[in-house]
Amino acid sequence: MTTISSKIKYKNTMGLAAMQGRGFYYPMDLAFDSSEKIYVLGRGHDGDPRGCRIVVMDMNEEYYGTFGSFGNETGQFIWPSSIAVNSKDNLFISDEATNKITVMSKEGNYISSFGEFGSDNGQFDGPNGLAFDHDDNLYVVDHRNGRVQVFDEDGKFIRKFGKPGDLSGELNLPWGITIDSKNNLYIADWGNHRIQEFSNDGDFIKSIGSYGKKDTDLIHPSDVAVDLKGNVFVTDWGNHRFKAFNQNGDLIYSTRGEATLSKWAHDFLNTNIEEKEARSKSKLVFELPGFDKDPHEESSHVEKYFWSPTSITFYKGEIIIVDSNRHRLPVYLVS
């Protein structure tokens, strides 16, 4: 673990692996509504789509239920990727398999959907990252088309920017997106191993990171968040790390992860005494004998490490990370 800034501290972990009900099965993203409820979007997997659902909870791990399911019907999803909430507390969910954005009420009722496969305006080839600007316009990362499309709240196309490539301002299979207090955009340029900042009009401003395993490097970043000071928080998906950079792009924090047992995890172990006992006698942190320096493999062995984190959210002084392969949400405090 590398820590540079003492202003970022691990707080706790939320969640539990669960194919249905209270817990997650490959969570991909989350969003808050105005009442501070969290909507955690799950993907499930191709052999078991029950994880394809939205789990509603709060920061105290209070569980409010689930809605949404796998399928091709309205209000259902195949490969859901990202979720965002607008000022009216409606949920927008992208699906990179059906090429649709689905709109639902916060109670889980289907409202509408838009999008279809293609490369024309309003069409998608793998929509994933979603974000709303201050005017409630929706920004959709249209990843295989290498661009971002902007829609009004009714799903009407407004404009687009970006094109596939690896030059400044170009995008290679981008994933997550966020919008800062100045309405600037930050995009996790997954295929180019960098975070790019754009103006609201889509003009390139700056780039952070390049391919590598050093702390200052990135490998396939999945998502980005920004705080009010302009600090940039990144889920370094391919290095399986959480990293933070200041507004100049200098690294201020990097961690491999230090997840602990969540409230739900404690509940599970307290009702499964044999597992709790066997676990308590186990050494779950150890020096690893190799694994070809592959952090994916290391993370598969060491439970507290991040394993393919897919989303990062800054909310009221806290960072919440979707640690997808570990089906949990580690939380960090930012002071």
Place this chain on the structure above:
Amino acid sequence: MSNTDVLLMAHLMRRAGFGANKGELDKLVENGYDKTVDYMLDNDPNIPVSEYMIRRYQPDYGASLGSTTNGANWMYRMIWSDFPLREKVALFWHGIFATGYAKLANGKVLHDQIKMLLKHGMGNYQNLLVELSRDPAMIIWLDNCESHKGAINENYGRELLELFSMGTGNYTEEDIKEASRAFTGWTIANSDYMTLKCQRDSVWPYGRLSMHFEYNPDDHDEEEKTFLGETGNFNGEDIIKIICEQKATAKFISRHLYSFFVADEPPVPEWPYKEPNDPEAIEMLSKVYFDSGYDIKEMLRFLFKSDFFKSEDVWNKRVKSPVELVAGTLRLTKEFNRPSRDQYFTTLNAQYMGQWMMSPPSVEGWHWGTEWLDSGTLVERVNFSSSSLGNKDNIGVKEIINNIKSSLDSPIDSEKLVDASLEQLGALSTSENTRSILIDYADSNLDSSEEINDEEIAELLKFVGAMPEYQRS
């Protein structure tokens, strides 16, 4: 290039890989047979789509909560690798060093074992057996984590000798006990917790945990042992060294290689009572085993370049295993050029045909040969290959159709159409009877006055997929 050269190269690619289409065969024949063999053995394969790409869209292909996504991940490598010999060799060892989901209930650990076979399967056999003995899936599967100093569990010691190296009749019950004593202390980290999670199929609290080997010297039997006539304070590595020095081991591994890559041998339990079909070939392979210092790669080099492998007598005689059939067909149809949800369900076809990757039916693995075929699995096989080859929307099928069309003059001659189709599907050889059936089909379904259309060719390809020759390698 002669037709014989193409047919021989097609034979090599079916056995050392999962087949090749006409364009690929033409290039390989130009390169030459021996050079192709050497290239496959001496170079890492090129796999154009990275693991990163797969995990982005299909995270369970890397994290394995499910029981079958690990196999689907492996199938990607089989269909995308330019020379999938490494996959073929790993599949060979997987059938011998069988471990499965039924007991492990952890797809990640099984997947890790396949990665070990991919890495070490074409290397030194002694080293491979050491890696196998340290493999967490094997340690749980054959209970070596339950084998302790003063209280041995003989499962691993027994199967190491019976199924993994020498075969029955070449050792005693006492040798099994002594080998088991030597492997005490060979366990996995946190074995109580890990085995409990396996027993309960527990993904809680935070998904699957990979496992790793741990040597516990306090639990290792340090007393003297006598194994295959040698005496000493043996540890597991010593036992494997002695095993690898045995003629029985050379013969056992040679016979396995021959059976998988050349021609079906009787089932392994019959080997003590039945001589090999080609004793001379087994003798030659055994010699290479010793001359090369137990090097599997050199045994394969010798095998692929041997007259007994090149002989037309062994062409198209083996029934493709379900995995071979599915992978070979998908390489032709190219229907998955990027991660796709459909790939998962297509891979399951191998399971429906009787071969669930990473879950063989027993410690003996699968029985190969004609045992793959029964009335149920044959229907699955024919339906799968016909529907894939007959889908003109598949990229590879489109290419095949275009190549067939461009190779023929109008008006279309049914015989030439059939021969071109068989050629495009990888120099597929058929009996005269099959060929005449295909020609009759073409005669009765083509309108020779009209220009041939894609649909008609796709229908013929679908019919070829149902032919018995397509089911063979």
